[in-house]
Amino acid sequence: xxxxxxxxxxxxxxxxxxxxxxxxxxxxxxxxxxxxxxxxxxxxxxxxxxxxxxxxxxxxxxxxxxxxxxxxxxxxxxxxxxxxxxxxxxxxxxxxxxxxxxxxxxxxxxxxxxxxxxxxxxxxxxxxxxxxxxxxxxxxxxxxxxxxxxxxxxxxxxxxxxxxxxxxxxxxxxxxxxxxxxxxxxxxxxxxxxxxxxxxxxxxxxxxxxxxxxxxxxxxxxxxxxxxxxxxxxxxxxxxxxxxxxxxxxxxxxxxxxxxxxxxxxxxxxxxxxxxxxxxxxxxxxxxxxxxxxxxxxxxxxxxx
Amino acid sequence: xxxxxxxxxxxxxxxxxxxxxxxxxxxxxxxxxxxxxxxxxxxxxxxxxxxxxxxxxxxxxxxxxxxxxxxxxxxxxxxxxxxxxxxxxxxxxxxxxxxxxxxxxxxxxxxxxxxxxxxxxxxxxxxxxxxxxxxxxxxxxxxxxxxxxxxxxxxxxxxxxxxxxxxxxxxxxxxxxxxxxxxxxxxxxxxxxxxxxxxxxxxxxxxxxxxxxxxxxxxxxxxxxxxxxxxxxxxxxxxxxxxxxxxxxxxxxxxxxxxxxxxxxxxxxxxxxxxxxxxxxxxxxxxxxxxxxxxxxxxxxxxxx
Numbered sequence: 001x002x003x004x005x006x007x008x009x010x011x012x013x014x015x016x017x018x019x020x021x022x023x024x025x026x027x028x029x030x031x032x033x034x035x036x037x038x039x040x041x042x043x044x045x046x047x048x049x050x051x052x053x054x055x056x057x058x059x060x061x062x063x064x065x066x067x068x069x070x071x072x073x074x075x076x077x078x079x080x081x082x083x084x085x086x087x088x089x090x091x092x093x094x095x096x097x098x099x100x101x102x103x104x105x106x107x108x109x110x111x112x113x114x115x116x117x118x119x120x121x122x123x124x125x126x127x128x129x130x131x132x133x134x135x136x137x138x139x140x141x142x143x144x145x146x147x148x149x150x151x152x153x154x155x156x157x158x159x160x161x162x163x164x165x166x167x168x169x170x171x172x173x174x175x176x177x178x179x180x181x182x183x184x185x186x187x188x189x190x191x192x193x194x195x196x197x198x199x200x201x202x203x204x205x206x207x208x209x210x211x212x213x214x215x216x217x218x219x220x221x222x223x224x225x226x227x228x229x230x231x232x233x234x235x236x237x238x239x240x241x242x243x244x245x246x247x248x249x250x251x252x253x254x255x256x257x258x259x260x261x262x263x264x265x266x267x268x269x270x271x272x273x274x275x276x277x278x279x280x281x282x283x284x285x286x287x288x289x290x291x292x293x294x295x296x297x298x299x300x301x302x303x304x305x
Numbered sequence: 306x307x308x309x310x311x312x313x314x315x316x317x318x319x320x321x322x323x324x325x326x327x328x329x330x331x332x333x334x335x336x337x338x339x340x341x342x343x344x345x346x347x348x349x350x351x352x353x354x355x356x357x358x359x360x361x362x363x364x365x366x367x368x369x370x371x372x373x374x375x376x377x378x379x380x381x382x383x384x385x386x387x388x389x390x391x392x393x394x395x396x397x398x399x400x401x402x403x404x405x406x407x408x409x410x411x412x413x414x415x416x417x418x419x420x421x422x423x424x425x426x427x428x429x430x431x432x433x434x435x436x437x438x439x440x441x442x443x444x445x446x447x448x449x450x451x452x453x454x455x456x457x458x459x460x461x462x463x464x465x466x467x468x469x470x471x472x473x474x475x476x477x478x479x480x481x482x483x484x485x486x487x488x489x490x491x492x493x494x495x496x497x498x499x500x501x502x503x504x505x506x507x508x509x510x511x512x513x514x515x516x517x518x519x520x521x522x523x524x525x526x527x528x529x530x531x532x533x534x535x536x537x538x539x540x541x542x543x544x545x546x547x548x549x550x551x552x553x554x555x556x557x558x559x560x561x562x563x564x565x566x567x568x569x570x571x572x573x574x575x576x577x578x579x580x581x582x583x584x585x586x587x588x589x590x591x592x593x594x595x596x597x598x599x600x601x602x603x604x605x606x607x608x609x610x
Contacts, residue, residue: 182528182530184528185529205507205511208527215527215601217527217601217602218602218604222488222522223489224489224490226487253604256604260606290606291606293606294604294606297522299523299565300562301565301599
């Protein structure tokens with residue numbers, strides 16, 4: 001089944017302890033699509049400026065990402081420049097230029113409106129709500145958000161919660177949104193405001209999937225080198241939603257598998273700059289990593305006499 | 306099989322966002338014993354001052370902890386006073402009075418010297434080395450340590466690494482000891498200096514067990530209320546070593562189970578002040594929590610077509 005993703009398509013300039021990259025493909029929609037396209041067809045909606053090297057997006061198209069929802073507008077593209085120091089969990093934003101993204105009003109092409117899976121990547125909650133007015137009864141709507149919207153668009157974000165099935169956010173954002181320090185309490189608060197499922201991402205410390213009746217935890221893969229953490233969360237979401245779309249199964253057992261696929265895709269994303277690693281991996285690589293996750297947490301319980 | 310533990314027996318005064326406790330039982334040896342005694346007999350070696358309420362240790366004796374290695378010396382007992390704020394991962398030490406602990410030279414009673422499992426809790430590495438000279442070929446020797454010894458007793462600690470099978474330490478300590486930020490690299494560095502097994506504890510973010518050929522990860526239990534984190538690490542070690550001593554099985558599959566028992570015992574310890582919760586739980590409570598851990602990480606892998 002197909003996934004519709006609405007998000008940013010940007011140019012990133014990143015500095016990590018291991019190297020530097022300038023004006024490489026970035027943005028939540030880009031990472032999500034690069035990841036999800038390993039598992040299901042993707043329809044991407046976003047905006048780029050007149051300066052965007054659109055030919056570089058051809059690699060996504062070749063992977064099954066339908067780019068007919070990418071609008072090219074007059075003006076500069078969304079650019080982000082950031083740096084990671086030794087503690088790769090925290091990005092330091094050096095510059096953000098929204099460019100054409102600041103006037104983005106997503107228009108969902110007619111042929112995208114019946115996508116069964118919808119991912120509203122991290123954009124203004126008002127725009128996320130606007131997307132939902134244009135689509136027809138998806139099987140699952142998921143959204144992401146960030147600290148900026150929690151601060152500046154709280155009422156809209158709360159309204160959005162009432163209309164989505166699932167939200168992904170990181171631990172700091174969950175605490176900020178709910179004003180609850182304990183993540184179990186935070187997840188319950190969010191579910192009380194709408195979503196049936198809450199995924200709280202903890203970066204290198206793994207991710208929780210909360211449902212109304214259970215908690216599932218998947219660790220992050222203990223990589224020997226994290227090259228560039230940019231896009232890990234969106235690649236996680238791509239693996240997660242892509243797996244659900246491929247299998248079309250929203251049972252809890254399958255949601256758990258989807259979290260592991262998400263974690264696997266997130267772990268690949270950080271092995272190189274931009275979407276480079278996501279572009280080169282194969283189904284076998286993904287299969288192998290998912291099995292490594294299984295071994296990482298595998299134990300059987302026997303109560304000793 | 307029996308576990309010999311050499312560690313501190315202290316009086317703690319603790320303040321958390323949820324309450325306050327004064328002069329309650331504390332110390333690494335105390336928490337370890339309270340935890341391990343649920344699974345195997347424990348022999349505890351430590352020192353207390355003339356002011357210590359030794360009658361309060363009777364609860365440990367009643368649980369099968371042999372206290373004949375506890376020496377009562379003239380002087381004041383080891384006292385620690387600390388505070389936790391909202392972020393319960395970090396204790397703020399307000400006062401430490403070593404008292405008689407500063408002259409502690411562990412003497413292992415004759416009847417303790419053939420214990421098959423030995424845990425050298427967090428004390429001066431020189432004393433830990435001294436203990437090893439007094440015991441006869443244990444099946445497994447494990448040790449703990451802390452930032453203070455890593456700084457002030459580095460050569461002794463390195464010498465100790467050459468004589469233990471396993472070390473438990475937290476992520477910050479592993480980084481400090483090895484000067485490697487990446488935990489996979491840090492664990493490898495430590496194994497290159499002796500231990501076959503390295504457990505890196507990440508507090509609320511779980512724990513890794515590294516062997517020369519594998520990595521196992523167990524999350525911390527997502528408690529709805531962490532009341533007082535004091536002693537979580539020693540209770541983890543008690544559950545871990547206690548389980549190994551009970552089963553007498555050092556296979557990797559059993560080491561993994563032991564980590565889960567350790568995590569379960571650590572999760573109980575933080576539910577009340579001091580060893581209170583460890584004193585009231587039953588085998589059924591432990592069994593139930595271990596099964597909750599299993600559910601927390603359970604997933605099956607199926608590669609979608």
